Amino acid sequence: MPPDISSPPAAADPIRAALADPAVLARMAAAAGVYFHNRMAHRPATERAEQVKVAVNNAAVLALDRAGRYDPAAGDVVDWLAGFARNAARDIARTYHRRAGRAGPCPNLDELPSAGDRPPVDAEWVAALLARLSPLARDIVRSKHVDGQTHEEIGRRVGLSTAAVRTRLSRAMETLRAAAADGEVRP
Amino acid sequence: MTHRDNQLRLDGLAMHYLWAVEAGDLDAMDALWAQAATDPDLSNALTEIDAELAAEDDRSAAAAVVGLLAEHLPSAEVVRPAAGPVTVAEVADHLRRHPPRGLTADELAVNDRLRAAADPLPDDLGLPGVVSWGRRYGPAPEAYWKAFRDAAVLLTLRRESADSYQMAARPARPRPKGDRP
Numbered sequence: 001m002p003p004d005i006s007s008p009p010a011a012a013d014p015i016r017a018a019l020a021d022p023a024v025l026a027r028m029a030a031a032a033g034v035y036f037h038n039r040m041a042h043r044p045a046t047e048r049a050e051q052v053k054v055a056v057n058n059a060a061v062l063a064l065d066r067a068g069r070y071d072p073a074a075g076d077v078v079d080w081l082a083g084f085a086r087n088a089a090r091d092i093a094r095t096y097h098r099r100a101g102r103a104g105p106c107p108n109l110d111e112l113p114s115a116g117d118r119p120p121v122d123a124e125w126v127a128a129l130l131a132r133l134s135p136l137a138r139d140i141v142r143s144k145h146v147d148g149q150t151h152e153e154i155g156r157r158v159g160l161s162t163a164a165v166r167t168r169l170s171r172a173m174e175t176l177r178a179a180a181a182d183g184e185v186r187p
Numbered sequence: 188m189t190h191r192d193n194q195l196r197l198d199g200l201a202m203h204y205l206w207a208v209e210a211g212d213l214d215a216m217d218a219l220w221a222q223a224a225t226d227p228d229l230s231n232a233l234t235e236i237d238a239e240l241a242a243e244d245d246r247s248a249a250a251a252v253v254g255l256l257a258e259h260l261p262s263a264e265v266v267r268p269a270a271g272p273v274t275v276a277e278v279a280d281h282l283r284r285h286p287p288r289g290l291t292a293d294e295l296a297v298n299d300r301l302r303a304a305a306d307p308l309p310d311d312l313g314l315p316g317v318v319s320w321g322r323r324y325g326p327a328p329e330a331y332w333k334a335f336r337d338a339a340v341l342l343t344l345r346r347e348s349a350d351s352y353q354m355a356a357r358p359a360r361p362r363p364k365g366d367r368p
Contacts, residue, residue: 033241037211038209151194152194
C-alpha cells in the first residue's frame with residue numbers, strides 16, 4: 001500500500017517514537033532519579049523507584065501534550081524529554097523534606113575544617129584522614145588534590161569512566177569532610 | 188582554552204553538581220542544568236553522572252535483593268555468570284545448599300569456614316590430593332573432603348561446559364570465498 005501523504009505527520013510522532021525506545025526511558029529515569037537521592041535517601045528503594053516511574057510517566061504525558069513546541073533544530077529529542085523528566089522529578093522531590101547533612105560548597109582538601117587550633121593543612125592530620133578511605137578512593141583523592149590530575153586522566157589510569165571517578169571522588173571528599181568535622185581523626 | 192583547561196572546568200562543575208545531588212539542593216541542580224543548556228560539554232558531563240548514579244542504584248538494589256535472598260531463603264541459588272576458575276568458596280556454597288547425606292554438624296561448620304575462601308581449587312582433584320591439600324583449612328574428616336571433592340569435580344565440569352558453550356555460541360567469522368572447500 002502506498003504511504004498516505006495527504007496529511008502531514010503529527011507533531012507527536014518523533015516524541016512517540018522516542019518514548020517507545022527503552023534507552024530513552026532509561027535516560028529519563030536517570031535524569032529523574034538524581035532528584036530523589038537526598039530527599040528519599042531513608043525511604044525504601046522500591047518507593048524511590050516508584051516515584052521515578054511516576055516522574056517519567058508525568059513527563060511523557062506532558063511532552064506528548066506539548067509536542068508541537070519541540071524544535072529539532074534546538075536540540076536532541078532525548079535531551080528535550082530528559083528536561084521534562086527533571087522538571088517532573090523536581091516537583092515530586094519538593095514534597096519530600098531535604099535530609100540534613102551536606103551544606104555549603106564542595107570542599108577541597110585544603111579547605112577541610114581544622115581540628116581545634118590546628119592550621120587548615122596539617123600533613124599528618126590529612127594522612128590520618130586519608131587512611132580512612134579505601135585504597136582506590138585514596139588514590140583518586142591524591143591524584144586529584146596532590147598530583148593535580150583531571151578526572152579524565154585519573155579514569156584512564158585506574159580503568160574507570162570519568163563519571164565514575166567523579167562519583168567516587170565526591171563520596172571520598174564527603175567521608176573526609178565528615179571525619180574532619182566530627183574531630184574523629186586526630187594525628 | 189586547552190582540552191585540559193576545559194576538563195578542569197568541567198571537573199569543578201561536576202563536583203558541584205554531585206554535591207548538590209547529595210545535598211538535595213534542587214535549585215543548585217537546576218542552575219547547573221540551565222548552564223548546561225548552552226554548554227554541550229557540561230550537558231554531557233551531567234548526563235554521564237546521572238547515568239552513573241542510576242547504574243549505582245541498580246547495582247545496590249541487586250545486591251540488596253541477593254542479600255535478602257541469602258538471609259531469608261538460604262536454599263535459593265543465585266546464578267551468577269561463570270568467570271574464572273572454580274573457587275573453594277563456590278564449592279562450599281554448593282555443599283551448603285546441597286548437603287550430601289551423612290554430613291555431620293561439625294563437618295558443616297568446617298564447610299561454613301570455607302565459604303569465605305576465594306582460593307582456587309587444587310590441580311589434583313584425586314581424593315588423596317584433596318585431603319592433603321585441605322589440611323591448610325584446619326582439621327576435617329575424610330568424609331567431608333570426599334563430599335567436597337565430588338562437588339568440586341561437578342562444578343569444574345559445569346564451568347568447563349559453560350565456557351565451551353560460550354565459545355560455541357560466538358558468531359563464526361565468515362570465511363573468504365576462496366577458502367571454501
